[in-house]
Amino acid sequence: MQPGAKLPDVTFRTRVRDESIGGPNPYRWEELTTADYFAGKRAVLFALPGAFTPTCSTFQLPGFENGFAEFQAQGIDAIYCLSVNDAFVMNQWAKAQGLANVQVIPDGSGEFTRRVGMLVRKDNLGFGLRSWRYAAVINDGRVEAWFEEPGLCDNHGEDPYGVSSPESVLAWLRDSAQEQAA
Template sequence: MKAGVKLPDVTFRTRVRDESIEGPNPFRWEDKTTADYFAGKRVVLFSLPGAFTPTCSTYQLPGFEKGFADFQAEGIDAIYCMSVNDSFVMNAWARAQELQNVEVIPDGSGEFTRKMGMLVAKDNLGFGNRSWRYAAIINDGVVEAWFEEPGLSDNHGEDPYGVSSPETVLKHLKEAKAEVAA
């Protein structure tokens, strides 16, 4: 669907650990751009409705985290999890999930998600604007393969999950690699 599309240029407001800062909150603001995350790399990006939500915390994020070595074996340099949440929430979720492999990207204002055409209203759940669930293989800032859950719409009554699962994305990578080898 979006294969061949160049990612939008966006600046993400992140909080990073800084050992030079004393006290209980040793973090500083650091702006990162789309290029910082995606230029010169082949990565998996997956986006979901919200940090700490059931499907995201139970299946999708842990699946990508545990499968990281399998993705690396298929030529993936990094795996990024994005949500329309601020950096404080995304960092707390990363700590709660004990992430070692997947890096979180806060799209606090939803700018990247909106420019990708994936911003939806989730007022029916009290969330406001959030990302529709999807995954993508990104090669040097360009969408190589796209995995979008069915039913993209505002206030959808369900939270479909399967098309953007780690298992589906990994299967695609293995099949694409086998086709090239054949």
């Protein structure tokens, strides 16, 4: 996606904790739209091939989670992690990672990912359809900056990581702030 592009309008099927339900699984379905996540705020969105996978769990997600204060200092209101996984998987991954700052977005059907042009086949890993790794700075539902890993294709033999890293996005935010101040 190019800077200035509007994010596609998609409805995400999420599961949210609701103590009024009681029992061992007090969650209910809640539909949230692209606007619910991005309208009226400046956010970082990063997407990855799958919850619980090595690069995603070891570097990318923890980097955004641990760097949240630095992102806030650069004018970011929220950080979202999106994957073509269902709400159950995304919630369990968030819990396993001890997330307090990054919010997860389940794109279980891959609709959002398809509409931003990042849906790829990962049959070579037994994953099926998944997201290519990317990040973006989103300002009120529009792309401000796009960070896409090189080599976008189906069944890529590697898992490129660097362009969409928290360090790369943060460096862009700092540079952009300096340019605006000059």
